[in-house]
Amino acid sequence: MTTASTSKSYAVAPASPWLLLWIWLPLLLACGLTLASAWRNPPVPPGIWLVLAHLPVVGIVLQWAFNRRRINVQGRQLDVVSTFYRKRVDVSELRLEQARVVDLAEHHEYRPGFKTNGFGMPGFQSGHFRMRGGAKAFCLLTDRSRVVVLPLRGGAMLLLSPEQPRALLDDLKRLA
Incomplete structure (x- = not known):
């Protein structure tokens, strides 16, 4: 990569x-x-x-x-497609030094709060949400026990549920 x-x-x-x-x-x-x-x-x-x-x-x-869910890294762009939504972010916009893999049951501060434009049901969240502290987040959450938290330079976040969260995070850090 x-x-x-x-x-x-x-x-x-x-x-x-x-x-x-x-x-x-x-x-x-x-x-x-x-x-x-x-x-x-x-x-x-x-x-x-x-x-x-x-x-x-x-x-x-x-x-x-x-069923429309995917996470791709194309060149230096992270491309997340989830339900009716898509988020493309250049790797340079990610604050990878603060990125981490968390369990949302333990880290309540990363739980999406208010849905601003999204698709959600118990156990699945997709789209744009506000965090409990007011920050914006784009979510693709299917497994809340292994969530990659990717803070962005503008103060927003990406919350993703890849099958192998550590592999995604390591590859993004290598790209940066």
Whole structure:
């Protein structure tokens, strides 16, 4: 990883497939309630069928987004793609001397607090968040026990869950 044309991908720690229930159960509940309401109050409005036809499409798009996760280093840029979001950062913007691998259960100061523009459910956080201290953070969190904390020069942070956090951190330090 010494030349500018080098590209390396890092596997993201797997998220539990059970998390997809947070997408599909509310949609199925909405479908069931819509159908129950339509049959209890005839005649059935034609718009109901349009709504019901779109619910599976919404589920498929959300499941596609949930599965869209990758961490790459291309040249001197760290490229993180997560659900509907992407963050590209030049390695020179990272404060690698302060970077570390943490367990969020022990280090509460790194836990994302308020979601400003993100996708989240228990056990999975993606997108833009505010930290408890007010700092901005871009998150791709699938495993909260092994999180790479990458402070940026502007005061924001990247919180990532690669499968091998130490390998990512070591490679970024070598690039710097």
